Amino acid sequence: MRYLILMTLIWAFSFSFIGEVLAGQVDSYFAVLVRIGLSSLVFLPFTKFRGVPTKLKLKIMLIGSVQIGFMYIFFYQSFLFLTVPEVILFTIFTPIYVTLIYDGLKGQFKPLYLISTGVAVLGAYIIRYQNVNSEFITGFLMVQGANICFALGQSAYKKVMESNTNIVQRDVFGYFHFGALLVSIVAFGLFANTDKLSPTLIQWGVLVWLGVVASGLGYFLWNKGACEVDAGVLAIMNNVHVPAGLIINLLIWGTPTNYPLLTLGSGVIAFSWWLHHLFMKHYHTT
Numbered sequence: 293m294r295y296l297i298l299m300t301l302i303w304a305f306s307f308s309f310i311g312e313v314l315a316g317q318v319d320s321y322f323a324v325l326v327r328i329g330l331s332s333l334v335f336l337p338f339t340k341f342r343g344v345p346t347k348l349k350l351k352i353m354l355i356g357s358v359q360i361g362f363m364y365i366f367f368y369q370s371f372l373f374l375t376v377p378e379v380i381l382f383t384i385f386t387p388i389y390v391t392l393i394y395d396g397l398k399g400q401f402k403p404l405y406l407i408s409t410g411v412a413v414l415g416a417y418i419i420r421y422q423n424v425n426s427e428f429i430t431g432f433l434m435v436q437g438a439n440i441c442f443a444l445g446q447s448a449y450k451k452v453m454e455s456n457t458n459i460v461q462r463d464v465f466g467y468f469h470f471g472a473l474l475v476s477i478v479a480f481g482l483f484a485n486t487d488k489l490s491p492t493l494i495q496w497g498v499l500v501w502l503g504v505v506a507s508g509l510g511y512f513l514w515n516k517g518a519c520e521v522d523a524g525v526l527a528i529m530n531n532v533h534v535p536a537g538l539i540i541n542l543l544i545w546g547t548p549t550n551y552p553l554l555t556l557g558s559g560v561i562a563f564s565w566w567l568h569h570l571f572m573k574h575y576h577t578t
Contacts, residue, residue, distance in 0.1 A: 307376055307541060308540055308544065308545055310323075310368065311371045311376035311379065311541070313494065314371075314495060314498060315368070317495065318488055318491050318499075319486075319488035320365075320369055321365070321479050321480045321483050323368060323499060324368055325476040325477065325479075327506075328364070328476045328507065330499075331469045331472075331508035332472075332473045333508075334509070335508065338463065338465070338466060339463065339464070344459075355448050355449050355468060356467065356468030356470065356472040357471035357472050357474060358444055358445045358448075359445020359446060359468070359472070360468075360472045361472035361474070362441045363438045363442045365475070365479055366437035366441065367434070367438035369434050370434035373427045374428070374435070377541055379435055381557070382432060382439075385435075386442060389443035389444070390443040390446065391568070391572065393440075393444050394451070408564045414560055415557045446514070450515075461516055462512070465515070468515070469511075
Protein backbone atom coordinates (compact mmCIF):
# COMPACT_ATOMS: atom_id res chain seq x y z
CA MET A 293 0.00 0.00 0.00
CA ARG A 294 2.84 2.40 0.78
CA TYR A 295 4.05 2.23 -2.84
CA LEU A 296 0.60 3.12 -4.15
CA ILE A 297 0.30 6.08 -1.78
CA LEU A 298 3.76 7.40 -2.68
CA MET A 299 3.06 7.23 -6.41
CA THR A 300 -0.33 8.86 -5.98
CA LEU A 301 1.42 11.91 -4.52
CA ILE A 302 4.04 11.98 -7.28
CA TRP A 303 1.60 11.47 -10.14
CA ALA A 304 -0.69 14.22 -8.82
CA PHE A 305 1.80 16.70 -10.33
CA SER A 306 2.12 14.89 -13.66
CA PHE A 307 -1.30 15.94 -14.96
CA SER A 308 -0.53 19.63 -14.56
CA PHE A 309 3.03 19.34 -15.87
CA ILE A 310 1.76 17.69 -19.05
CA GLY A 311 -1.29 19.90 -19.52
CA GLU A 312 0.19 23.26 -18.54
CA VAL A 313 3.82 22.94 -19.66
CA LEU A 314 3.95 20.43 -22.54
CA ALA A 315 0.54 20.10 -24.25
CA GLY A 316 0.33 21.98 -27.53
CA GLN A 317 3.92 23.22 -27.23
CA VAL A 318 5.98 20.03 -27.43
CA ASP A 319 4.99 17.29 -29.86
CA SER A 320 3.16 14.66 -27.83
CA TYR A 321 4.80 11.70 -29.60
CA PHE A 322 8.23 13.22 -28.95
CA ALA A 323 7.32 13.77 -25.29
CA VAL A 324 6.21 10.15 -24.97
CA LEU A 325 9.37 8.88 -26.67
CA VAL A 326 11.65 10.92 -24.39
CA ARG A 327 9.73 9.94 -21.27
CA ILE A 328 9.76 6.20 -22.03
CA GLY A 329 13.33 6.35 -23.33
CA LEU A 330 14.51 7.79 -20.02
CA SER A 331 12.53 5.30 -17.96
CA SER A 332 14.06 2.46 -20.03
CA LEU A 333 17.54 3.76 -19.24
CA VAL A 334 16.72 3.84 -15.53
CA PHE A 335 15.98 0.11 -15.50
CA LEU A 336 18.58 -1.03 -18.02
CA PRO A 337 21.29 -1.65 -15.36
CA PHE A 338 18.91 -3.75 -13.25
CA THR A 339 17.53 -5.89 -16.07
CA LYS A 340 18.40 -9.58 -16.01
CA PHE A 341 18.91 -10.76 -19.59
CA ARG A 342 19.88 -14.36 -18.80
CA GLY A 343 17.94 -16.92 -16.84
CA VAL A 344 14.54 -15.32 -17.49
CA PRO A 345 12.09 -17.38 -19.61
CA THR A 346 11.56 -15.84 -23.04
CA LYS A 347 7.80 -16.24 -22.67
CA LEU A 348 7.85 -14.18 -19.48
CA LYS A 349 9.97 -11.49 -21.12
CA LEU A 350 7.51 -11.20 -24.00
CA LYS A 351 4.52 -11.09 -21.64
CA ILE A 352 6.03 -8.24 -19.63
CA MET A 353 7.00 -6.37 -22.81
CA LEU A 354 3.44 -6.71 -24.11
CA ILE A 355 2.06 -5.45 -20.80
CA GLY A 356 4.39 -2.44 -20.88
CA SER A 357 3.52 -1.66 -24.49
CA VAL A 358 -0.13 -1.40 -23.49
CA GLN A 359 0.04 0.08 -19.97
CA ILE A 360 2.34 2.97 -20.81
CA GLY A 361 3.12 2.73 -24.54
CA PHE A 362 -0.38 3.03 -25.97
CA MET A 363 -1.70 4.65 -22.78
CA TYR A 364 0.65 7.64 -23.09
CA ILE A 365 -0.29 8.12 -26.75
CA PHE A 366 -3.97 8.41 -25.81
CA PHE A 367 -3.24 10.37 -22.63
CA TYR A 368 -1.02 13.07 -24.11
CA GLN A 369 -3.38 13.59 -27.05
CA SER A 370 -6.33 14.13 -24.70
CA PHE A 371 -4.79 17.35 -23.35
CA LEU A 372 -5.21 18.90 -26.81
CA PHE A 373 -9.00 18.63 -26.43
CA LEU A 374 -9.68 18.91 -22.69
CA THR A 375 -8.66 21.06 -19.74
CA VAL A 376 -6.42 19.53 -17.06
CA PRO A 377 -9.30 19.25 -14.51
CA GLU A 378 -11.42 17.41 -17.09
CA VAL A 379 -8.63 14.96 -17.91
CA ILE A 380 -8.09 14.30 -14.20
CA LEU A 381 -11.79 13.79 -13.54
CA PHE A 382 -12.30 11.45 -16.48
CA THR A 383 -9.58 9.13 -15.20
CA ILE A 384 -12.04 8.27 -12.43
CA PHE A 385 -13.39 5.52 -14.68
CA THR A 386 -10.18 3.52 -14.29
CA PRO A 387 -11.25 1.55 -11.14
CA ILE A 388 -14.27 0.23 -13.02
CA TYR A 389 -12.03 -0.95 -15.84
CA VAL A 390 -9.57 -2.49 -13.36
CA THR A 391 -12.21 -4.66 -11.71
CA LEU A 392 -13.89 -5.58 -15.01
CA ILE A 393 -10.61 -6.52 -16.69
CA TYR A 394 -9.14 -8.35 -13.70
CA ASP A 395 -12.36 -10.34 -13.30
CA GLY A 396 -12.34 -10.99 -17.04
CA LEU A 397 -8.80 -12.38 -16.85
CA LYS A 398 -10.08 -14.72 -14.14
CA GLY A 399 -13.08 -15.75 -16.27
CA GLN A 400 -15.73 -13.81 -14.32
CA PHE A 401 -18.35 -11.26 -15.40
CA LYS A 402 -20.26 -8.90 -13.10
CA PRO A 403 -22.99 -7.04 -15.02
CA LEU A 404 -23.87 -4.64 -12.17
CA TYR A 405 -20.61 -2.84 -12.87
CA LEU A 406 -22.12 -1.63 -16.14
CA ILE A 407 -24.60 0.43 -14.08
CA SER A 408 -21.86 2.26 -12.19
CA THR A 409 -20.08 2.86 -15.49
CA GLY A 410 -23.23 4.41 -16.97
CA VAL A 411 -23.64 6.73 -13.98
CA ALA A 412 -20.01 7.84 -14.35
CA VAL A 413 -20.62 8.68 -18.02
CA LEU A 414 -23.62 10.79 -16.96
CA GLY A 415 -21.40 12.73 -14.57
CA ALA A 416 -18.91 13.43 -17.35
CA TYR A 417 -21.75 14.68 -19.56
CA ILE A 418 -23.00 17.06 -16.86
CA ILE A 419 -19.59 18.70 -16.56
CA ARG A 420 -19.66 19.81 -20.18
CA TYR A 421 -23.32 19.54 -21.21
CA GLN A 422 -23.35 23.12 -22.54
CA ASN A 423 -20.38 22.47 -24.80
CA VAL A 424 -20.44 18.82 -25.82
CA ASN A 425 -18.79 19.18 -29.21
CA SER A 426 -16.70 16.86 -31.34
CA GLU A 427 -13.47 18.01 -29.64
CA PHE A 428 -14.83 17.22 -26.20
CA ILE A 429 -16.05 13.79 -27.31
CA THR A 430 -12.67 13.07 -28.92
CA GLY A 431 -10.82 14.12 -25.75
CA PHE A 432 -13.16 12.10 -23.54
CA LEU A 433 -12.64 8.98 -25.67
CA MET A 434 -8.88 9.56 -25.63
CA VAL A 435 -8.88 9.55 -21.82
CA GLN A 436 -10.98 6.38 -21.76
CA GLY A 437 -8.54 4.73 -24.15
CA ALA A 438 -5.75 5.67 -21.74
CA ASN A 439 -7.78 4.43 -18.77
CA ILE A 440 -8.43 1.06 -20.40
CA CYS A 441 -4.76 0.62 -21.35
CA PHE A 442 -3.64 1.51 -17.82
CA ALA A 443 -6.21 -0.80 -16.23
CA LEU A 444 -5.42 -3.66 -18.61
CA GLY A 445 -1.70 -3.34 -17.99
CA GLN A 446 -1.76 -3.31 -14.20
CA SER A 447 -4.37 -6.10 -14.04
CA ALA A 448 -2.36 -8.28 -16.44
CA TYR A 449 0.90 -7.56 -14.60
CA LYS A 450 -0.70 -8.49 -11.29
CA LYS A 451 -1.97 -11.78 -12.73
CA VAL A 452 1.38 -12.63 -14.38
CA MET A 453 3.33 -11.94 -11.18
CA GLU A 454 0.88 -14.04 -9.16
CA SER A 455 1.93 -16.94 -11.40
CA ASN A 456 5.66 -16.16 -11.10
CA THR A 457 6.23 -15.58 -7.40
CA ASN A 458 9.84 -16.79 -7.67
CA ILE A 459 10.76 -13.86 -9.94
CA VAL A 460 12.41 -10.75 -8.48
CA GLN A 461 10.39 -7.96 -10.10
CA ARG A 462 13.32 -5.55 -10.31
CA ASP A 463 15.18 -8.05 -12.51
CA VAL A 464 12.47 -8.16 -15.19
CA PHE A 465 10.73 -4.78 -15.03
CA GLY A 466 13.06 -3.34 -17.66
CA TYR A 467 11.18 -5.43 -20.23
CA PHE A 468 8.05 -3.50 -19.29
CA HIS A 469 9.71 -0.25 -20.40
CA PHE A 470 11.36 -1.86 -23.43
CA GLY A 471 7.95 -2.96 -24.75
CA ALA A 472 6.60 0.56 -24.32
CA LEU A 473 9.69 2.00 -26.00
CA LEU A 474 9.05 0.00 -29.17
CA VAL A 475 5.52 1.43 -29.38
CA SER A 476 6.72 4.99 -28.79
CA ILE A 477 9.43 4.71 -31.46
CA VAL A 478 6.93 3.52 -34.08
CA ALA A 479 4.39 6.20 -33.11
CA PHE A 480 7.03 8.93 -33.23
CA GLY A 481 8.19 7.80 -36.66
CA LEU A 482 4.66 7.78 -38.04
CA PHE A 483 2.97 10.78 -36.44
CA ALA A 484 5.47 13.24 -34.91
CA ASN A 485 5.24 16.94 -35.78
CA THR A 486 8.83 17.97 -36.55
CA ASP A 487 7.98 21.64 -35.94
CA LYS A 488 7.56 20.96 -32.21
CA LEU A 489 10.77 19.11 -31.34
CA SER A 490 12.64 21.92 -29.58
CA PRO A 491 11.65 21.99 -25.88
CA THR A 492 12.69 24.90 -23.70
CA LEU A 493 14.94 24.32 -20.70
CA ILE A 494 11.90 24.18 -18.39
CA GLN A 495 10.16 21.71 -20.69
CA TRP A 496 13.27 19.52 -20.77
CA GLY A 497 13.27 19.60 -16.98
CA VAL A 498 9.66 18.43 -16.92
CA LEU A 499 10.41 15.66 -19.44
CA VAL A 500 13.36 14.43 -17.37
CA TRP A 501 11.29 14.45 -14.17
CA LEU A 502 8.44 12.59 -15.89
CA GLY A 503 10.80 10.04 -17.44
CA VAL A 504 13.11 9.31 -14.52
CA VAL A 505 10.82 9.78 -11.51
CA ALA A 506 7.16 9.52 -12.60
CA SER A 507 7.77 6.70 -15.11
CA GLY A 508 11.13 5.11 -14.32
CA LEU A 509 10.58 4.81 -10.59
CA GLY A 510 6.83 5.29 -10.67
CA TYR A 511 5.51 2.36 -12.66
CA PHE A 512 7.78 -0.11 -10.94
CA LEU A 513 6.56 0.98 -7.50
CA TRP A 514 2.93 1.16 -8.65
CA ASN A 515 2.88 -2.30 -10.25
CA LYS A 516 4.84 -3.76 -7.33
CA GLY A 517 2.29 -2.23 -4.98
CA ALA A 518 -0.53 -3.60 -7.14
CA CYS A 519 0.81 -7.12 -6.53
CA GLU A 520 0.64 -6.62 -2.76
CA VAL A 521 -3.07 -5.71 -2.51
CA ASP A 522 -6.31 -7.26 -3.74
CA ALA A 523 -8.12 -6.03 -6.86
CA GLY A 524 -10.64 -4.03 -4.81
CA VAL A 525 -7.99 -1.98 -3.01
CA LEU A 526 -6.13 -1.50 -6.29
CA ALA A 527 -9.29 -0.16 -7.91
CA ILE A 528 -9.84 2.31 -5.06
CA MET A 529 -6.24 3.55 -5.16
CA ASN A 530 -6.62 4.30 -8.87
CA ASN A 531 -8.93 7.15 -7.89
CA VAL A 532 -7.09 8.68 -4.95
CA HIS A 533 -4.97 10.76 -7.34
CA VAL A 534 -8.09 12.54 -8.64
CA PRO A 535 -8.65 14.96 -5.73
CA ALA A 536 -4.89 15.39 -5.30
CA GLY A 537 -4.40 16.25 -8.96
CA LEU A 538 -7.36 18.63 -9.02
CA ILE A 539 -6.18 20.48 -5.93
CA ILE A 540 -2.69 20.97 -7.34
CA ASN A 541 -3.96 22.16 -10.71
CA LEU A 542 -6.62 24.52 -9.39
CA LEU A 543 -4.43 26.01 -6.64
CA ILE A 544 -1.17 26.40 -8.55
CA TRP A 545 -2.36 27.06 -12.09
CA GLY A 546 -5.92 28.26 -11.41
CA THR A 547 -7.29 26.83 -14.65
CA PRO A 548 -10.62 28.57 -15.52
CA THR A 549 -13.59 26.23 -15.36
CA ASN A 550 -17.32 26.16 -14.70
CA TYR A 551 -17.20 25.36 -11.00
CA PRO A 552 -20.95 24.67 -10.46
CA LEU A 553 -21.02 22.13 -13.30
CA LEU A 554 -17.64 20.75 -12.26
CA THR A 555 -18.95 20.26 -8.73
CA LEU A 556 -22.25 18.70 -9.82
CA GLY A 557 -20.65 16.40 -12.38
CA SER A 558 -17.92 15.43 -9.94
CA GLY A 559 -20.59 14.55 -7.39
CA VAL A 560 -22.33 12.27 -9.86
CA ILE A 561 -19.03 10.61 -10.81
CA ALA A 562 -18.19 10.20 -7.11
CA PHE A 563 -21.61 8.58 -6.62
CA SER A 564 -20.80 6.15 -9.45
CA TRP A 565 -17.57 5.31 -7.66
CA TRP A 566 -19.47 4.63 -4.41
CA LEU A 567 -22.05 2.60 -6.33
CA HIS A 568 -19.31 0.57 -7.97
CA HIS A 569 -17.77 -0.40 -4.64
CA LEU A 570 -21.22 -1.19 -3.24
CA PHE A 571 -21.58 -3.67 -6.09
CA MET A 572 -18.11 -5.02 -5.33
CA LYS A 573 -19.21 -5.80 -1.77
CA HIS A 574 -22.36 -7.45 -3.15
CA TYR A 575 -20.36 -9.80 -5.33
CA HIS A 576 -17.89 -10.59 -2.55
CA THR A 577 -20.71 -11.72 -0.24
CA THR A 578 -22.64 -13.81 -2.79
